[in-house]
Amino acid sequence: MIINSFVGFIRMLSKICGFISVALVAGSVIVVCQMVFVRYFMGESVVWQTDFVTYGLASSVFLGAPYVAQMKGHVNVDLLTMYAAPKYKRLLGYITISCAFIFSAIFAYTGWELWYEAWEGQWTTASLWALPLWIPYSSLAIGMTLLALEYFADAICAINDQTVPFGTEPGGHS
Amino acid sequence: MSPLIIGALLCAATVIILAAGVPVAFSLALVAVSFLFIFEGPESLGVVAETMFSSISHFTLVSIPMFILMGSAIASSPAAKDLYEALDRWLHRVPGGLIIANLGACSIFSALSGSSPATCAAIGKMGIPEMRSRGYPASLATGAIAAGGTLGILIPPSITMIVYGIATETSIGRLFLAGVVPGFMLTALFMTWALYTAKKNGYQINGSNRSYSMAEKLNVLPRVIPFMLVIIGVLYVLYGGIATPSEAAGVGAMMCVMLAVVIYKIRDAKRLWEMLSSSMKESVMILMIIAASELFSFTLSSLYITQSVAQWIAMLDVNPWVLLGIINLFLLFCGFFLPPVAVILMTAPILLPIILSAGFDPYWFAVILTINMEIGLITPPVGLNLYVINGICKDVSLPTILKGALPFMLCMVLAIVILTIFPEIVLWLPNLVMGPEIH
Amino acid sequence: EMLKASHQFPGGKGDVRDEMMKIVSNEITKADVDLTMRIYPGGSLFKAKDQWVPLTKGLLDMTLVPLAYAAGKHPQFDATLMPGLVKNHAHAARLSDSPFMEAIKEEINDAGAIVLADTWMAGGFASAKKCILEPEDAEGQTFRAAGKAFERMLAGAGASIASMPSSEIYTAMQTGVIDAANTSSASFVSYRLDEQVKCLTAPGENALWFMYEPLLISKITWNKLNAEQQAALTAAGDKAEKYFFEEAKGLDQKMVDAFTKSGVEVVTMTTEQADKWKAIAQNTSYKVFAEQVPGGKELIDLALSVE
């Protein structure tokens, strides 16, 4: 019961980050157009737009990653997994979940480290806008932490037989 | 341990972990991090987070999410249906007409974008479902777009040509011009294959064998106007000096969303969310792979693997044509594992001097290199275009896409052979426009 | 012991900074102190702006990099890419031994790096519209400038500023997204901007644009080396620096030759014209720097006091 609500909570956090990621992409489209407009038609200087779009889109990638993982949107090579017998599929599933977990755990750790350095050293971008770098770096730290939790939740679901890794059998995420 | 042995181990580890079904992005990053950890010590992990973040915080990468959104907006509105209905009515007598039209669209989009995955995503999103619903087999439909998308780096503007130009101090303008004729030649080769295979297997019609009257053909045209306006609009924004290629992609995305909202009246929150979130999912997937492959390239570079092989080639004392053959094989092999820009950064400074001293032209070599990189974009284990298509069409397996893409790869090999025999095809246009280059 | 050295400039093409790295590499090999160097040119290891942090952490041993790239981490470094502080190469050489550079080097040291060789790269302006001599010439032109301080000064002169990665300058110039650009002589040549512009303002005797690009070694690496190895590196650095100062003027001439050959008009600023620009910089770049950066005012004053 508690486990199920933990899993549900993680899934919900990923959805929220996914929503922020979509907003950053949509916002970047608008900002690119605004930038082109003020430069070409108004002859004004472009100060903050380039940084906003560059760091906004990079942030959207790391923040969106856990939601995309939840939707099984990170592409994998399905050569073995397609033809393997069910018991091997389960094994491959555990391998995948652990590799993905190790990856995200490493990057969550180094991501928080980087975030802390940027915060402590008051790092900014090199442009006139001088965006404090801890803001975009927090997307890496938060996104990768959530990604690790997402795979942790996947592991719980797989152990409890709530999902079948690489399976064609029914049963998705709770 | 010698760099070559480490390189072999790294390739093997990559293939194994990918085959186990671990998502591509995580596999590449994990292999990269493990090799850094083992061969350069634990403290080397202090740079991985910043390397990964900075690899995708580049303004030139903006075109990828923007083009994906463009494709997604068109695909989710009836614009795509209208366009393909029109193409179908006009081209239904031509065997493989729709494939040919899509390949043509790839080359038009290549003139709008400097990146191959972006081109591939924009066309694939609308083209593949339409082709499949009209009876083309999944392998041909996906393979054609995966290959057609690679034209993005050959037909100008091109990110890889810019990187090559700066790394080798060659003229970017001349490089762009050098890519034009080979780009059209390659498009024509692709189309020829599509025509041949469609005729042989009889894929040409939308199920029924009906023919359309002239009136029916003309009636459908006004419905294509909005789409054409977008294409003309983006071309104008780009070549009329209003925006750079990366920015033009953003303007194009905005135009396509406006098209969907204003003309096709897609206004309910649910459909808009679907459009935005599906494009977010695809761009996150592909940009994660790009970030991870940059980290992977960093590891290869840091361990001096690619450079060692290139230096070994540089020391070979063989005749120019054997040398060229070896370089081509080497680039092809690099392309299996590395994205184009990484290959250029690591190998161009070492390979270009030997290419020049063997008497080859640097602009001609840039085109040969680019076509090699195009092949790499559709070969496993690291083929960005393959993964873009795989992300768009979840139900089509990777081997199926590969099967469809293989003949197109052979077209590229053929193109390399043709251009090697007739280098004038590459050099004619730049020499015509800018005068002969004095070395 | 093998040292990893990285830089962003074209490799194997005779670029002066690539050559400096090679000189250091050859010298320390010759010194036979159990020290070798592996050079990663063209940003093939770390990208241009990503070298500073690995260097200070000892994960990259050596680099040759525009110091201003690290200004997001150490705002004082922006003083090394400030309009009008350096007039010409002879002035740059005097500046290198001044209290101003002592202060900058102290900051570099505190951050975790040691300077092995000084280089000052000159640069200029190029425009597809009209020659940039007086501040009024910049009015209404869309500029891609190198460096924040230049962006502030040009905006102060009435130009509109576009920011874009350096890889897009050529295309932007070709299609007309930007009218003018401002960067180093070496970059003007390697980007082949002579194909796209009408007029070049070369550095001459009154250059506004100078940028400090030191050859740096990580302090962590340095402290691991023995006295012999350190001495070999210092000697090699001196030799590379001497080589640079011999080549420096040639770099500007190479640009002038390339642009003249392409039929571009080449001009230089007079002292009066440069002073007009400095008056604008006084109220824009210098002012903001003095206000926002701790010790900023002192740094500017120190630099301006070098004759």
Ligand code: NA
């Ligand atoms: Na292109």
Ligand code: NA
């Ligand atoms: Na590949």
